[in-house]
Amino acid sequence: MRKIIIAGNWKMHKTVQESLELTKSLAGIVSSSDSRDVVVCPPLTSLYAVGQSIKGTPLALGAQNMYFEESGAYTGEVAPAMIADCGAAYVIVGHSERREYFGETNAVVNNKINAAIKHSITPIFCVGESLAQREAEETMSFIAEQLTEGLADISSADVKSMVIAYEPIWAIGTGKTATSDQAEEVCGAIRNTIASLYDVETSEAVRIQYGGSVKGDNAAEILAKPNIDGALVGGASLTTDAFMAIVNAK
């Protein structure tokens, strides 16, 4: 059985104080008896403070990004060991906004996945097609390429413990959610691709999230799909009520 994982990607929102307020309010509600993993991914400036404040709570910490080098002259970048030191157990890698605005290629994404694994940080590896690709019926060939290149030289054991997030670009921040059937279709195809790159055992173990305008009112239907093991949530992760509606959606 794959455990559902709900991750909130706060993107470029919230000061340290605001981050701590949201974390405190979530930590007071998320129950440790809950059978779901709940992850908060604040901006880097809040990572340490949030990491300290969630100690002893059921919440886990994720970073939204990191660089793949160990250390060195990389002005403005943050190393894997630095986010681990803040308490990050997860890191989002290859988000479409990083790919689009910061030129991250599949090769860069692959380096970051490798670096995260080396530091025992679980990658949340994002893939997903644009609207033009969907309309041209290139969704699965594009995602298969992202998976093949992003996972180059990653072992089956490491893939089993990572998280893949299917995020159709046209559904991110647009209010346009993929229907639960569309999401399930691609998540199932991602699982099949993992089976062909590795084996069925690996594909059955890896957790696959859906992301793109997930809200309290569509989460239950999405999470009920057999190949969808969680949600990566942007806009609706910024307030306690909106995020908890997804965490508790059944």
Ligand code: PGA
């Ligand atoms: P959204 O973002 O929920 O605001 O659409 C999702 C994401 O980019 O991870």
